[in-house]
Amino acid sequence: MKLREIAHSRTGDKGNISNISLIVYDMKDYEKIKENVTVEKVKAWFKDIVDGEVVRYELPNIGALNFVMDGALGGGVTRSLALDKHGKSLSSALLNMEI
Amino acid sequence: MKSIRIGSGAGYAGDRIEPAIEIIEKGDIDYIAFECLAERTIAIAQQEKMTNPEKGYNHLLEYRMKKILPLCKSKNIKVITNMGAANPEGAAKKVKEIAKKLNISDLKIAAILGDNIYDNISKYMNNKVLETGKSLKELEGEIVSANTYIGAEGIVEALKNGADIIITGRVADPAIFIAPMIYEFNWSFEDYEKIGKGTLAGHLLECAGQVTGGYFADPGYKDVKNLSKLGFPIANVYENGDTVITKVKESGGQVTEATCKEQLLYEIHNPAEYITPDVIANFSKVSIKEIDTDEVKVSGGNGKEKTDTLKTSIGYVDCFIGEGEISYGGPGAYEKAKLAEEIVKDRLKMLNIPVEELRIDLIGVNSLYKDSISDTLGNGTNSEVRLRVAGRTKSNESATFIGNEVEALYTNGPAAGGGATKSVKKIVSIASIFIPRDDINTTILYEEV
Numbered sequence: 001m002k003l004r005e006i007a008h009s010r011t012g013d014k015g016n017i018s019n020i021s022l023i024v025y026d027m028k029d030y031e032k033i034k035e036n037v038t039v040e041k042v043k044a045w046f047k048d049i050v051d052g053e054v055v056r057y058e059l060p061n062i063g064a065l066n067f068v069m070d071g072a073l074g075g076g077v078t079r080s081l082a083l084d085k086h087g088k089s090l091s092s093a094l095l096n097m098e099i
Numbered sequence: 100m101k102s103i104r105i106g107s108g109a110g111y112a113g114d115r116i117e118p119a120i121e122i123i124e125k126g127d128i129d130y131i132a133f134e135c136l137a138e139r140t141i142a143i144a145q146q147e148k149m150t151n152p153e154k155g156y157n158h159l160l161e162y163r164m165k166k167i168l169p170l171c172k173s174k175n176i177k178v179i180t181n182m183g184a185a186n187p188e189g190a191a192k193k194v195k196e197i198a199k200k201l202n203i204s205d206l207k208i209a210a211i212l213g214d215n216i217y218d219n220i221s222k223y224m225n226n227k228v229l230e231t232g233k234s235l236k237e238l239e240g241e242i243v244s245a246n247t248y249i250g251a252e253g254i255v256e257a258l259k260n261g262a263d264i265i266i267t268g269r270v271a272d273p274a275i276f277i278a279p280m281i282y283e284f285n286w287s288f289e290d291y292e293k294i295g296k297g298t299l300a301g302h303l304l305e306c307a308g309q310v311t312g313g314y315f316a317d318p319g320y321k322d323v324k325n326l327s328k329l330g331f332p333i334a335n336v337y338e339n340g341d342t343v344i345t346k347v348k349e350s351g352g353q354v355t356e357a358t359c360k361e362q363l364l365y366e367i368h369n370p371a372e373y374i375t376p377d378v379i380a381n382f383s384k385v386s387i388k389e390i391d392t393d394e395v396k397v398s399g400g401n402g403k404e405k406t407d408t409l410k411t412s413i414g415y416v417d418c419f420i421g422e423g424e425i426s427y428g429g430p431g432a433y434e435k436a437k438l439a440e441e442i443v444k445d446r447l448k449m450l451n452i453p454v455e456e457l458r459i460d461l462i463g464v465n466s467l468y469k470d471s472i473s474d475t476l477g478n479g480t481n482s483e484v485r486l487r488v489a490g491r492t493k494s495n496e497s498a499t500f501i502g503n504e505v506e507a508l509y510t511n512g513p514a515a516g517g518g519a520t521k522s523v524k525k526i527v528s529i530a531s532i533f534i535p536r537d538d539i540n541t542t543i544l545y546e547e548v
Contacts, residue, residue: 008321008357010314012366015138015230015531021364023357048469057370061386061399062360068368074458076230078139078528079417081458081489082466089467096476 002098007033009091018050018072018087020094023064030063036099042067045097049090067094101338103283105276105300107331108167108180109133110307112140112157116166118308118331118350123170125347126333129283131171132275133163133180134305141269142414142527144185145217145244155186156193156266164197172203172263179254179275183266185244187211188544190266195546206264206548209257213541214269216411216534217245223411229531235413238530244414247534250376250405252288253541254278262545269412271375276301276334284338291378295402296340298373298380303344303362303397307331310344310362312352325351341398343390354393363387363397376409376536378402408533417528418455418491421498423505424462425512425519428483435513436461436484439505442512443488446504452497454490462487485518491526498523 003009003022006029012019022037024030043054052070059066073087074080106128108119112135122128135157148155157163160182171178183190191210198206224236231238246269255278257265267275277297280286286293303310310332312323330350335343344354363382367373371383381401388396423443427435440459447454460466462485465473488505492498502521509519 004317004320008317008361010361010365012364014366014368015529017368019364019366019368021361023360023364025357045472048471055368057368057383059364059370059383059385061384062356062363064360064364066364066367066370075456076528079491079526081420081456081491083460083462083487084467093468093472093476096472 002096003033003037004095007095009095011088011091013073013077013086016071016073016076018069018090020067020069020091021064022067022094023062027063030060032099033065034058037065037097041097042094045094046072046090101284102335103130103279104128104333104335105279105304106131106333107134107304107307109135110305110309111135111137113159114307116163118329120166120170121347121350122331122333123167123174123176128176128333130177130179130279132304133178133182134272134275136181136184136269138412138529139414139527141185141246141412142244142529145414148185153189156184156190157182160190160193161197164194165201168198168203169201172206177258177263177279179265179278181267181270181275183210183268185215185268187266187268191544191546194264194266195548198548204548207262208264208546209260209262209266210544211253211257211265211267211270211541212544213253213539214246214249216247220245220413223532223534226532226534231530235530235532238415240415240417242413242415243527245411247409247411247539248376249409249539249541250274251278251281253543255281257543258282260545271377272305273298273301273375274377276304277377280336288377291402291404293340294378295380296342296400297336298375298378298402299382299385299397299400300334300336300342303359304332304334306362306365308352309365310358311346311354312358315358315361321357323352327351340400341396343394343396345394348393354395356387356389356395359387359395359397374406376405378405407536409536409539411532411534413530413532414527415530417526418493419495419498420489420491420524420526421501422487422489423502423519423521424485424487425505425508425516426483426485427513427516432484433461433464433481435516436486438513439486439508439516442508443504447500450500452492452500454492454497454501456491458489460487461485495523495525
């Protein structure tokens with residue numbers, strides 16, 4: 001199953017750090033993403049893009065995980081050479097992950 | 100319980116005006132706040148101010164004020180905005196001029212000053228830059244601006260002094276929303292639980308349409324109604340800090356638990372420690388509950404004592420970025436783009452162009468996610484591919500070669516390339532340092548008509 005089937009996501013940017021939320025549509029799927037979408041898996045998924053550490057925060061009240069990825073934005077929004085300097089489209093990539 | 104209604108009039112510098120007018124006319128609001136400053140905006144505005152001391156504020160200030168001033172005056176809605184950018188004083192004078200022209204009288208305009216520490220920057224040369232880990236004095240490139248994120252205090256004082264329109268430079272985004280709560284409910288600046296709750300409401304409002312269904316639609320999965328008439332959000336904030344996010348009934352978009360959850364985590368790192376000048380807010384235990392159509396109750400925000408330091412954004416001339424693009428289509432589109440890529444790389448090498456970093460994208464293939472993720476999404480055939488070459492250089496001259504070599508693919512590259520474009524940009528980047536809170540002195544200037 002792809003994450004897109006059970007969750008939605010939005011990316012935010014601050015300097016060279018990207019955060020990606022992963023929010024389940026149905027609270028019963030929260031444990032599923034908590035168990036399956038680990039830091040290691042997200043780090044491996046974004047290996048071409050993220051240079052630094054990935055930290056995961058859990059928000060059981062709203063059925064969400066928040067991944068904070070350091071070194072993800074080509075040196076920072078203001079100086080990145082990327083077309084999508086903010087990494088806005090990274091959320092869609094996470095939703096394509098199979099669990 | 101006492102409550103106030105705060106509307107969000109803009110989520111970025113260039114946002115639409117109609118949804119702001121709609122909430123002024125139909126939203127039954129007491130305040131409207133326009134959030135218009137991204138990280139780099141002030142650095143660019145500061146350069147404008149250097150060439151013309153009367154400029155350096157948001158380019159849409161006049162346009163927006165002409166439309167909203169008469170409405171806000173007649174409905175007694177107060178306006179708070181960071182549209183002052185590098186020149187809140189100049190912006191306040193401009194608003195006064197507009198009010199006069201519109202025959203509006205009995206209007207008090209406040210400009211909040213004190214965020215600009217450019218004149219004192221030499222004091223902080225040994226401070227560590229967040230982005231590089233090195234000291235500020237090691238930063239290469241001329242410093243063009245230095246602005247500290249300040250809190251709600253100045254705005255609250257201006258409200259106490261009867262200001263109708265409050266214009267700031269760099270303040271923390273949530274500050275323009277929590278100031279009216281602190282003023283109206285007489286919250287103490289040390290009541291961190293309430294300030295934390297207010298910050299949560301402010302955070303949900305600060306990107307305007309991003310909480311009412313904008314930036315949310317994913318057809319077939321997350322559908323949103325009537326996006327071309329997207330309404331902007333209104334927060335109904337209660338004295339205890341609980342908030343209901345809503346919008347004007349007939350406007351487009353939607354306020355749901357899902358739209359609020361996405362915006363809750365937008366640009367948040369540790370949800371238990373969201374640091375602003377006014378509080379370290381805690382969003383980790385927030386609960387979000389739909390209580391009616393387009394009415395979502397948000398509660399459980401919290402906070403703890405604010406930090407002794409304030410984040411300061413320093414704009415500096417960093418580098419030049421040269422770019423060029425060209426498209427290939429039909430059979431062999433991908434192969435032609437790959438060949439073109441090799442030619443440009445060879446040419447830049449042959450010409451000895453000093454490029455610090457070069458990035459090559461095939462738009463339609465790997466420009467967003469590079470290769471490994473793109474491969475999992477990929478289909479292997481492309482009806483069209485656009486080659487994009489971007490390079491970072493020290494000089495304008497070197498940057499120019501990058502676009503030129505892409506353009507030269509017209510007559511010198513693979514067959515049938517089309518739509519070449521090129522550009523060179525001087526890049527002002529941001530370096531962040533932290534300075535003692537006590538170094539900042541907020542002052543307020545008033546203009547009256």
